[in-house]
Amino acid sequence: MIYLDLGGQGPGLVPAAGAALPIGDRGFLLGDGLFETVRLSKGQMDLLPLHLRRLQRSADALGIPCDPPAIGEAARAVAAHHPGGEGAMRITLSRGTGNGRGYAPPPAPAPTLLITTTSYRPPSAPLQAVTASFMVNRLSPLTQHKTLSALEKVIARSEAVSAGADEALLLNGEGRVVEASAANIFIYSRGSWFTPPLSEGCLPGVMRAQVIHLTGAQERPLTMEALFNADGVYLTNALMGCLSLASIDGRALPISADPPAFTAHLFKPL
Amino acid sequence: MIYLDLGGQGPGLVPAAGAALPIGDRGFLLGDGLFETVRLSKGQMDLLPLHLRRLQRSADALGIPCDPPAIGEAARAVAAHHPGGEGAMRITLSRGTGNGRGYAPPPAPAPTLLITTTSYRPPSAPLQAVTASFMVNRLSPLTQHKTLSALEKVIARSEAVSAGADEALLLNGEGRVVEASAANIFIYSRGSWFTPPLSEGCLPGVMRAQVIHLTGAQERPLTMEALFNADGVYLTNALMGCLSLASIDGRALPISADPPAFTAHLFKPL
Numbered sequence: 001m002i003y004l005d006l007g008g009q010g011p012g013l014v015p016a017a018g019a020a021l022p023i024g025d026r027g028f029l030l031g032d033g034l035f036e037t038v039r040l041s042k043g044q045m046d047l048l049p050l051h052l053r054r055l056q057r058s059a060d061a062l063g064i065p066c067d068p069p070a071i072g073e074a075a076r077a078v079a080a081h082h083p084g085g086e087g088a089m090r091i092t093l094s095r096g097t098g099n100g101r102g103y104a105p106p107p108a109p110a111p112t113l114l115i116t117t118t119s120y121r122p123p124s125a126p127l128q129a130v131t132a133s134f135m136v137n138r139l140s141p142l143t144q145h146k147t148l149s150a151l152e153k154v155i156a157r158s159e160a161v162s163a164g165a166d167e168a169l170l171l172n173g174e175g176r177v178v179e180a181s182a183a184n185i186f187i188y189s190r191g192s193w194f195t196p197p198l199s200e201g202c203l204p205g206v207m208r209a210q211v212i213h214l215t216g217a218q219e220r221p222l223t224m225e226a227l228f229n230a231d232g233v234y235l236t237n238a239l240m241g242c243l244s245l246a247s248i249d250g251r252a253l254p255i256s257a258d259p260p261a262f263t264a265h266l267f268k269p270l
Numbered sequence: 271m272i273y274l275d276l277g278g279q280g281p282g283l284v285p286a287a288g289a290a291l292p293i294g295d296r297g298f299l300l301g302d303g304l305f306e307t308v309r310l311s312k313g314q315m316d317l318l319p320l321h322l323r324r325l326q327r328s329a330d331a332l333g334i335p336c337d338p339p340a341i342g343e344a345a346r347a348v349a350a351h352h353p354g355g356e357g358a359m360r361i362t363l364s365r366g367t368g369n370g371r372g373y374a375p376p377p378a379p380a381p382t383l384l385i386t387t388t389s390y391r392p393p394s395a396p397l398q399a400v401t402a403s404f405m406v407n408r409l410s411p412l413t414q415h416k417t418l419s420a421l422e423k424v425i426a427r428s429e430a431v432s433a434g435a436d437e438a439l440l441l442n443g444e445g446r447v448v449e450a451s452a453a454n455i456f457i458y459s460r461g462s463w464f465t466p467p468l469s470e471g472c473l474p475g476v477m478r479a480q481v482i483h484l485t486g487a488q489e490r491p492l493t494m495e496a497l498f499n500a501d502g503v504y505l506t507n508a509l510m511g512c513l514s515l516a517s518i519d520g521r522a523l524p525i526s527a528d529p530p531a532f533t534a535h536l537f538k539p540l
Contacts, residue, residue, distance in 0.1 A: 002293065020290030021298055023272065023384055028291055029362065031301025031419040037371075062421075063428070088371055092299065101307075101358055101388045103420065103427035103451055114293055118371045137407030139443065141425055149419035150300040150373065151332075155411055157373035158333070173409065173443055181373055 001081035002117075003074040007096045007110030013077050016116065025112055027094025030103065031149030033112070034058050036091040038075070039239050039267065040117060043085035045075060046267040047238060050206045055093065058145035064095050064111055071113060078115045088120035088239055094148060120239055126246030126255050127166040127235055129180060131224075132156040138172040138201030146203060156181040167235060169248060172201045177222045183237040184208035185245075186217060187230035188260070193217035194226075207236040213270045214262040224248070232256045241266045271351035272387075273344040277366045277380030283347050286386065295382055297364025300373065301419030303382070304328050306361040308345070309509050309537065310387060313355035315345060316537040317508060320476045325363060328415035334365050334381055341383060348385045358390035358509055364418060390509055396516030396525050397436040397505055399450060401494075402426040408442040408471030416473060427451040437505060439518060442471045447492045453507040454478035455515075456487060457500035458530070463487035464496075477506040483540045484532040494518070502526045511536045 002016045011019075026032035036051040045051075052068040059066035075091060082089070092114040099106040134152075142149060156168035160181070167180040178196060179185055184205040186195045195212065196202050197219035211217060211234075227233050233245040233253050242263050244255045272286045281289075296302035306321040315321075322338040329336035345361060352359070362384040369376040404425075412419060426438035430451070437450040448466060449455055454475040456465045465482065466472050467489035481487060481504075497503050503515040503523045512533050514525045 004293065016293070019293045021293055021295070023274065023286070023289045023291055023386065025291070025298060026424075028295060028298040028364070029305070029360075029418065030424055031417075031421050032424050035299070062425070090299075090371060094298070101360065101390070103424045104431050105424060105428055116293065120371070134411050135407070135409045137405070137410065137443070139405045140407065140422060141404050142421055147421050148299065148301050149421035151302055151412055151417050151419035152410060154296075154300055154302050154373045154375060155332070158375055161374050173407065 001078060003078050003113065003115040005074070005113040007112065021112065022097050024097040025094055026096065026098050027092065027112060027148050031147065031151070032105070033064065033092065033094030033148040034062070035093070035146055035148060037239055038089040038091065039120070040079060040082055040085060040087045040089055041267065043079065045079050045089060047206055047210070047269065048072060048075065049269065050209065051091070051238070054146070054204065054206060055091065059093060061145065063105065064093060064109060066093060066111070074113065075115050078117060082117040086120070087117050089115065089117045091115050092148070122240040122243070123166050126244035128164070129167045129169050129245055129248050130160050130163045130165045131249055132159055132168040132170050135173045136170045136178055136201055138178065138199065140201070143201040144198065144204060153181045176200060177224060177227060178202050180235050183235035185222070186211055186234045186236060186242070187222060187227060188232040188234070189230045194220045194222065196220070196222050205236060206238045207241065207266065210266055210270065211236050211242055214265055227253060230254065271348060273348045273383065273385040275344070275383040277382065291382065292367050294367040295364055296366065296368050297362065297382060297418050301417065301421070302375070303334065303362065303364030303418040304332070305363070305416055305418060307509055308359040308361065309390070310349060310352055310355060310357045310359055311537065313349065315349050315359060317476050317480070317539065318342060318345065319539065320479065321361070321508070324416070324474065324476060325361065329363060331415065333375065334363060334379060336363060336381070344383065345385050348387060352387040356390070357387050359385065359387045361385050362418070392510040392513070393436050396514035399437045399439050399515055399518050400430050400433045400435045401519055402438040402440050403429055405443045406440045406448055406471055408448065408469065410471070413471040414468065414474060423451040446470060447494060447497060448472050450505050453505035455492070456481055456504045456506060456512070457492060457497060458502040458504070459496070459500040464490045464492060466490070466492050475506060476508045477511065477536065480536050480540060481506050481512055484535055497523060500524065
């Protein structure tokens with residue numbers, strides 16, 4: 001079962017098979033919307049309050065109406081129907097259908113809410129990465145939001161897949177490491193943890209916040225050189241948690257034999 | 271009537287009312303696709319071959335299958351049903367439904383093609399613009415394509431609307447003028463025409479190519495100062511043609527009393 005609400009008109013909880021979107025949805029036409037990806041484990045939605053908080057903050061910034069309690073309730077109904085209780089949930093909130101053509105948002109948007117689940121298996125650690133062929137813009141207003149305008153990330157990930165790698169590292173115009181296409185990045189160096197500050201152009205990842213909280217990581221711009229000089233490099237997101245990165249563009253990184261102890265607590269609310 | 275083809279499965283030419291998109295379309299989920307906006311005039315699709323050529327070039331770059339003759343034929347069928355013969359056509363080509371979740375494109379995409387028409391009235395010239403609050407990335411692989419990941423342009427246009435203006439000017443990280451949210455920019459100065467080169471981060475606009483051809487415009491990076499020192503500043507796109515810009519952030523620009531003579535030829539194939 002999925003949940004679909006088209007501008008407050010329902011239909012609500014329905015089988016995936018019959019569900020469809022209007023052709024005028026601005027999510028489809030303009031990438032005008034947001035999403036969250038939530039881990040399902042033992043039938044529970046891990047870290048849902050953090051996901052809903054980020055969704056609301058971004059929706060407020062973009063002027064998309066958002067009702068986190070109602071979204072949470074709908075998500076619980078979908079999760080209850082997910083077979084086996086393990087997997088990934090996607091919550092998509094678009095600005096809905098507009099009023100005619102053009103970029104300008106309608107004055108009173110009636111958003112589309114779509115909640116689906118799929119099976120999910122984390123990739124095998126340690127991960128392999130390539131460097132994306134292009135620089136990202138740390139000054140874009142999109143960096144701070146998980147948006148439906150994700151084609152740059154699709155291109156980066158596509159480059160990784162073509163190279164037989166798991167992920168693509170994104171560098172900003174200053175040549176510093178920002179994140180991966182679907183993960184934040186941390187390094188462990190001389191007993192301390194570091195991750196780039198959001199001003200470098202990173203998504204404020206839910207798992208990034210968890211790892212900062214658990215490790216006391218300091219926010220500091222990271223050069224590619226810093227990665228190769230570290231004692232360990234890790235990629236984090238709300239589905240896979242925190243996994244070691246083993247190489248970049250075929251060049252080996254130092255990896256620790258054991259996962260850090262804090263990773264046992266990644267999916268617990270802090 | 272609209273035209274909708276879901277991965278080669280049709281339904282084809284159908285009334286807009288019943289048409290719907292699958293909830294798994296990557297256009298909706300990830301802004302993974304392209305579009306063209308074509309002027310309809312006297313029942314004709316102006317400059318359609320140029321639009322289809324750009325669509326094909328971008329689809330090739332992104333690895334989205336694209337069949338321009340078939341799209342042209344479908345577009346003609348939709349245009350024939352557009353009431354009155356004047357308006358705007360939108361051709362949307364997404365990568366279709368994927369294979370499960372995540373950014374990685376499916377190995378053999380089955381694209382979604384949607385062709386719709388709406389009424390259209392050009393804005394009243396001269397236009398008013400504001401400067402967008404953020405810089406755009408001239409190094410993004412998206413700048414050269416008219417993509418469904420258009421949320422930056424939505425935000426920019428939204429800022430213009432909030433300020434009571436028609437358009438938002440986008441500057442790149444170097445602080446130079448790139449384009450407007452939905453238009454390219456030209457200046458007329460001491461008898462010559464200038465427009466920024468594509469390397470500044472501009473969309474290769476269909477109307478931009480027409481204006482370069484008709485005026486012999488030179489491609490040259492443009493500072494904001496160059497705009498205020500010009501003898502005329504113009505915004506161009508395939509719907510409105512070439513219109514004067516009268517002000518930026520409330521500061522008046524020099525505008526010529528008469529539209530340039532070449533504008534009579536803008537929509538004729540060259």
